[in-house]
Amino acid sequence: MNTTFSCVGCGKCCKDHHVPLTLSEARMLAADGGQVIVLVEAFLGNGLGLPEHQREHAERRSAPVCSGESAAHVAITFAAYNVGPCRNLDEDNLCRIYERRPLVCRIYPMEINPHIPLNIAVKECPPESWETGPELIVGGSLVDQALVDLIQRSRQADRDEIPVKDAICALLGIRTTALKGDGFTAYLPDMAEFVGIVDDLAGQTLPEWSSEWAFHVSGDDIAGQLHAAGAQVTTDTPANYAFISLRAA
Numbered sequence: 001m002n003t004t005f006s007c008v009g010c011g012k013c014c015k016d017h018h019v020p021l022t023l024s025e026a027r028m029l030a031a032d033g034g035q036v037i038v039l040v041e042a043f044l045g046n047g048l049g050l051p052e053h054q055r056e057h058a059e060r061r062s063a064p065v066c067s068g069e070s071a072a073h074v075a076i077t078f079a080a081y082n083v084g085p086c087r088n089l090d091e092d093n094l095c096r097i098y099e100r101r102p103l104v105c106r107i108y109p110m111e112i113n114p115h116i117p118l119n120i121a122v123k124e125c126p127p128e129s130w131e132t133g134p135e136l137i138v139g140g141s142l143v144d145q146a147l148v149d150l151i152q153r154s155r156q157a158d159r160d161e162i163p164v165k166d167a168i169c170a171l172l173g174i175r176t177t178a179l180k181g182d183g184f185t186a187y188l189p190d191m192a193e194f195v196g197i198v199d200d201l202a203g204q205t206l207p208e209w210s211s212e213w214a215f216h217v218s219g220d221d222i223a224g225q226l227h228a229a230g231a232q233v234t235t236d237t238p239a240n241y242a243f244i245s246l247r248a249a
C-alpha cells in the first residue's frame, strides 16, 4: 500500500523524544546550552542479546570491545535530552533552528534503522498528516531522493563516528552498558567536560583507551547468562546515570 504524508506542524515529535545526534550536532547542542544524553547497549560476540537477522546492521554500528573474557559489540548513541518540549521549539510549535536542525529531525517520521519499517500507528503524527500531501512511499520505496540521501548520511555518520564516540565515553568514564534488548544505560555527562573532550579529540589521532566494558542488567537470569559467557556484570551506579529497563513489568 502506498503512503502519503504532509507534516501539519503539530510539534508532537519535538516533545519527550531524545533525538539521536551526529557528533557535530551533539557538539552544537552542548555549545548552545543543551544537554546530551548518552545511551549505551551492547551484545556479546556469541550473539547473546542479538536477534540473528539484525547482526549485520548491529555490528556495523557498534565498536568491538571486550567484557571480562568475552568479546562484545557496544553501540553508543548521543542524543538531545528532551524531557518535555525540545529547547528549540517555540510557542508556535516552530523550530528555532530549522535551517540547522539535526538530521533525525529532517528524517522524521521515517526510520533510520533499516530493520524498522515505517509504522504510522506508533508515530506522533496525527491522522490528517497521513491523509493528504505528496506520496511518501510507493511500492515499498521512498519517493523523495533527498530524504533517501538524508537517511544514508545519518547511517554513515553513525558508522564513521563509532571509534570517536567510544573514546569520548572512555574519557568521560562511561564504561557500563546494558545488554541489547534488556535495556539501555543512560548518562547525562557534564556538558563543559563533554565539549572539552570533543574539541581535544577533533582532528587528532585517537589516543589509546580501555576497551573493557561491564554490563548492568535487569535481573539475575540475564546476569547468569552473561557470567556463563565470561562477561563482566556490575551493580555500580555512577553519577548522572540510570539503567532504563526494557523488560516488561
Ligand code: SF4
Pocket: 013, 014, 015, 019, 086, 087, 088, 089, 090, 094, 095, 096, 097, 098, 101, 102, 105
Ligand atoms: S531541533 Fe527543532 S525539529 Fe528537532 S526536535 Fe527540536 S524543535 Fe523539533
Ligand code: SF4
Pocket: 006, 007, 008, 009, 010, 011, 012, 013, 014, 108, 109, 124, 125, 126, 129
Ligand atoms: S509529529 Fe508529524 S505532523 Fe507533527 S510536527 Fe512532527 S512530523 Fe509534523
